[in-house]
Amino acid sequence: MxxxxxxxxxxxxxxxxxxxxxxxxxxxxGYPVTGAECRAKxxxxxxxxxxxxxxxxxxxxxDDFEATLREKDVEAFARELxxxxxxxxxxxRLDDRPKCVASSGRPEKIRRNLEITGLLRYLDxxxxxxxxxKNPKPAPDVFLMAAxxxxxxxxxxxxxxxxxLGIEGAKRAGMRALGYIGASHRVPSDEKILRDAGADLVxxxxxxxxxxxxx
Numbered sequence: 001m002x003x004x005x006x007x008x009x010x011x012x013x014x015x016x017x018x019x020x021x022x023x024x025x026x027x028x029x030g031y032p033v034t035g036a037e038c039r040a041k042x043x044x045x046x047x048x049x050x051x052x053x054x055x056x057x058x059x060x061x062x063d064d065f066e067a068t069l070r071e072k073d074v075e076a077f078a079r080e081l082x083x084x085x086x087x088x089x090x091x092x093r094l095d096d097r098p099k100c101v102a103s104s105g106r107p108e109k110i111r112r113n114l115e116i117t118g119l120l121r122y123l124d125x126x127x128x129x130x131x132x133x134k135n136p137k138p139a140p141d142v143f144l145m146a147a148x149x150x151x152x153x154x155x156x157x158x159x160x161x162x163x164x165l166g167i168e169g170a171k172r173a174g175m176r177a178l179g180y181i182g183a184s185h186r187v188p189s190d191e192k193i194l195r196d197a198g199a200d201l202v203x204x205x206x207x208x209x210x211x212x213x214x215x
Contacts, residue, residue, distance in 0.1 A: 002152040003094065003213060004143060004175070005123070007103035009162035012113050013084045014077065015039060015185035021072050022050070031059045039185055044163030046104045046136050074112070083117045084183045086206035091122040093210040100126035102146040102159070104136055126150060138165040140173035147173070158213060162186060164197035171198040182206055 008014045019038040026033050031054050033041075042050045047066045054061060062068075100123065103110050107129045114120035114127075128149065133141035147154050159170035162180045170177035179194030179202035181187070191202040203212060 001097075001213070002147060002150050002157045003097055003099040004102050004146050004157055004159045004170075005099065006159070006161045006163070006166050007101050007105055007110050007113060009043075009084075009183045009185060010160050010180050011084065011087060011101065011119055012117050013082050013183045014113060015043065015162075015183060017076050017080050018073060019043075019185070021076050022069060025065070025069050025072060026054065029059070029061050029065065031057075031061070043185075044104065044137060044165035046130060049136060070106075070109070073109070077113060077116060081113060081116050083119055084206055086182070087119065090206045090209045091119065094213070095122065097213070098150060098152070099123060100128060100146050100150055102128045102130075102142045104130045104142075106131055137163075138168035138172065140169050143170055143173040143175060147175075160209070161199075164193055167194055167197040167199045176200050178203065178209075178212060180204070180206070
C-alpha cells in the first residue's frame with residue numbers, strides 16, 4: 001500500500017503562517033482580507049487559483065503577485081515553519097513503507113519546506129506537484145500521477161489530507177482518504193467538513209497514523 005501525503009497542513013504546520021502572509025499581501029493590493037478569511041476561502045487552492053478567484057470578484061492583482069508572495073512565504077517559513085505535531089515520530093515508524101507527497105504547492109516550495117522542517121529525508125525524491133498536471137485539486141490528477149510514478153494501483157493508495165478539496169480529489173482518484181485535523185489551523189469541528197467531503201475517517205493525532213494504516 002502506498003501512503004500519499006499532502007504537504008501544507010499535513011506534513012508541515014504551514015497554513016497559519018501562509019494565510020497570514022497571503023492576507024497581508026492581498027490587502028496591500030486592494031483586496032482586504034484577514035488570515036482567517038483566507039483560510040476559509042482559499043485553503044487547498046493553488047496561488048493561480050486564488051488570483052483567478054480574486055479577479056472574478058473584480059480585483060486585478062499585479063503580474064508579479066505570485067512571485068512576491070512566494071518571497072514573503074520563504075522569509076516567514078524560514079523563521080517559523082515546523083513539522084506538524086507528531087509527524088517526525090510517525091514517519092520514523094513508517095520508514096519502511098512506500099510513501100510520497102502530492103501537493104498543490106510548487107515543486108521547489110515542497111522541497112524547501114521539507115528541508116526546513118527536517119522531513120525531506122523520509123520522502124525524497126518522491127515529491128509530486130499539482131503544477132505538473134492539467135487540473136489542480138479537487139481533480140484527481142496529482143494523486144493519479146503520484147500512484148503511477150510510484151507503480152501502485154489507486155485502490156491500494158491511502159491519502160492523508162487536511163482540506164475538502166484534497167479529500168474530494170483523493171476519492172475521485174479511487175483512493176482511501178484520511179482527513180487530518182491536528183495542525184494549528186484546524187479545530188475539532190472541522191471533522192464534519194472533511195467527512196462531508198468524503199473522508200473515510202478523520203483523526204487529529206499524527207502519532208496515531210501508523211496504527212490507522214496497519215503499521
